[in-house]
Amino acid sequence: MTTGTLVAAVLTVAVLTFLYRDNPIYKMAEYLLVGVSVGYVLVITWTNSVMDLLLEPLSDGGHFYLLAPFALGLLMFARFHPRTSHLSRIPLAVLIGSGAGVAIPAMLGPRVMKQVSESVAPLFAAGGSVDISGLVVLVGLVCTLAYFYFSRVRGGVLGVAAKSGTFFLMIFFGATFGYTVMSRMSTLIGRMEFLLGDVLHLVR
Amino acid sequence: MISLSTRHWSFLGLFVVVVVAMLSGFRPDIPVTSETRKLFDYIDSLPSGSVLVVSFDHEASALPEIRPLAQAVVRHAFRKGHRLIGLALMAEGTVIGYRLMEQTAREFDRTYGRDYVYLGFKPQNIATMLSMGESFSQTFPQDYFGAPYDQLDLMKGVNDYRQVAAVISITDGNMPTYWIEYAGARFGVRICSAMTAVMMTQFDPYVSSGQLYSLIGGLRGAAEYERLLAVGGGGARGMLAQSASHIYIIVLVIIGNVLYFRTGRKGRGTV
Numbered sequence: 001m002t003t004g005t006l007v008a009a010v011l012t013v014a015v016l017t018f019l020y021r022d023n024p025i026y027k028m029a030e031y032l033l034v035g036v037s038v039g040y041v042l043v044i045t046w047t048n049s050v051m052d053l054l055l056e057p058l059s060d061g062g063h064f065y066l067l068a069p070f071a072l073g074l075l076m077f078a079r080f081h082p083r084t085s086h087l088s089r090i091p092l093a094v095l096i097g098s099g100a101g102v103a104i105p106a107m108l109g110p111r112v113m114k115q116v117s118e119s120v121a122p123l124f125a126a127g128g129s130v131d132i133s134g135l136v137v138l139v140g141l142v143c144t145l146a147y148f149y150f151s152r153v154r155g156g157v158l159g160v161a162a163k164s165g166t167f168f169l170m171i172f173f174g175a176t177f178g179y180t181v182m183s184r185m186s187t188l189i190g191r192m193e194f195l196l197g198d199v200l201h202l203v204r
Numbered sequence: 205m206i207s208l209s210t211r212h213w214s215f216l217g218l219f220v221v222v223v224v225a226m227l228s229g230f231r232p233d234i235p236v237t238s239e240t241r242k243l244f245d246y247i248d249s250l251p252s253g254s255v256l257v258v259s260f261d262h263e264a265s266a267l268p269e270i271r272p273l274a275q276a277v278v279r280h281a282f283r284k285g286h287r288l289i290g291l292a293l294m295a296e297g298t299v300i301g302y303r304l305m306e307q308t309a310r311e312f313d314r315t316y317g318r319d320y321v322y323l324g325f326k327p328q329n330i331a332t333m334l335s336m337g338e339s340f341s342q343t344f345p346q347d348y349f350g351a352p353y354d355q356l357d358l359m360k361g362v363n364d365y366r367q368v369a370a371v372i373s374i375t376d377g378n379m380p381t382y383w384i385e386y387a388g389a390r391f392g393v394r395i396c397s398a399m400t401a402v403m404m405t406q407f408d409p410y411v412s413s414g415q416l417y418s419l420i421g422g423l424r425g426a427a428e429y430e431r432l433l434a435v436g437g438g439g440a441r442g443m444l445a446q447s448a449s450h451i452y453i454i455v456l457v458i459i460g461n462v463l464y465f466r467t468g469r470k471g472r473g474t475v
Contacts, residue, residue, distance in 0.1 A: 019212070019215045020212065037263075037264065037296060040295070040296065040299075041295040041296060044295040044298055044325050045295055045327060048295075048324065048325050048326060048327060049327045053327075102330060102334075103330070106385045106386055106389070106390065107385055109385075109389055110384050110385045110388070110389040110415055111381070111385065114389075114413055114415060115409060115413060118409070118412060118413040172405065175405050176402075176405045179401040179402050179403075179404050179405055179421075179422070180401070180402045181450070181453065182401040182402075182422050182423070182424070182446065182450075183269060183400050183401040183402035183422060185423075185445075185446055185449050185450070186268060186269040186400075186401065186422055186423040186442065186446065187266075187268045187269055188218075188222060188268075188449075189222060189226070189268070189423065189442040189445045189446060189449075190267070190268020190269060190271070190272075190423075190438065190442070191268055192222050192223065192226060192445070193226065193268075193438060193441060193442060194268075196223065196226055196227070202227060203226055203227065203229070203441065
């Protein structure tokens with residue numbers, strides 16, 4: 001067994017001790033994970049962002065136009081002092097403005113228009129038969145939207161539709177919860193496979 | 205003396221169920237869903253030497269679930285003789301992605317630079333996706349190890365998404381949304397994804413609309429893919445434990461409900 005495997009095994013068991021109750025062994029493993037993750041991300045970000053995208057192009061390539069985003073980046077730190085905090089609005093405005101400028105046109109098509117057009121697909125197939133899944137989507141969509149329509153008192157058709165909408169929402173939440181349980185189980189199984197396979201060599 | 209509550213007994217029971225299921229060595233017969241088959245058939249149908257981008261858009265915490273998925277897809281691509289460009293749009297996935305590609309490449313005797321390349325991490329995912337649509341070489345002037353773009357044989361014929369058969373985002377978050385919006389919709393590249401099970405329902409509408417070509421998820425998706433590949437792996441091994449643990453939870457829920465209704469008003473609300 002390699003040292004890395006041994007360390008990983010000890011830390012896995014340390015994390016699992018939380019199942020009994022919160023304890024110092026678990027806390028040590030938790031802090032170590034957070035510390036290592038932050039340290040790793042910090043190094044990667046420094047190397048790939050600050051060094052690769054700013055310092056090297058400035059020093060080697062003479063790309064002095066990069067001083068403008070660098071200055072904007074520095075202005076972000078103005079938030080830490082009450083007298084200069086208003087200056088941080090400048091980079092924030094640039095960030096939000098440019099972000100919205102890029103995001104809104106890009107999102108509008110794929111996230112809104114395409115999804116809407118797929119939701120109002122024809123209910124009848126080429127042969128004249130009813131597309132059952134299309135019908136379910138239509139009814140589900142209308143009923144779910146009715147549930148979120150709060151501008152009128154719910155009663156009559158709107159009340160029935162809103163009530164039906166809750167069932168569609170329940171189905172969605174149920175499916176999501178089911179997948180979540182599956183995901184958490186997979187994490188446990190992955191760790192158990194490591195302990196039983198890589199560490200104890202009981203499964204292969 | 206350690207006192208165990210109901211919660212502890214439940215966990216202990218789950219532990220026993222998972223361990224026994226994994227040690228049994230039994231492999232359940234898992235039917236393959238159409239979404240998994242779609243990705244498999246697509247990679248299978250590509251001419252040998254096609255270029256695929258594999259983006260490791262996940263964090264280390266998702267590794268137990270993500271690794272079998274990623275390994276199955278990368279194995280399939282290497283087996284078919286495709287060339288892979290690896291990258292990471294989340295910092296934590298950087299070294300994980302490289303190690304997985306490198307280990308799998310060794311299994312198939314693939315050469316770095318010719319059969320696969322790892323470009324590493326690039327911050328600002330949206331800018332990176334858009335920039336790759338214009339020029340790969342300007343987005344990643346160097347690979348993960350600092351080798352210049354023009355020294356990598358694989359990258360010589362790759363200018364932008366037009367030379368890429370598909371982007372496969374291996375993720376534990378909503379990165380495929382950005383791939384769909386900024387690479388798929390804008391540049392027309394085919395987007396596929398392998399993701400943690402918890403994210404699946406969020407992306408089903410994108411599969412239905414065809415914006416996401418195919419989606420495989422969770423340990424089950426990995427097991428299905430391994431079945432199509434006719435190889436063993438973490439997915440196939442874990443599926444019995446997965447099924448057994450689900451049955452165990454269902455039994456606990458039933459027992460919990462029976463106890464709840466039998467205790468009447470007096471005991472309700474207490475654990």
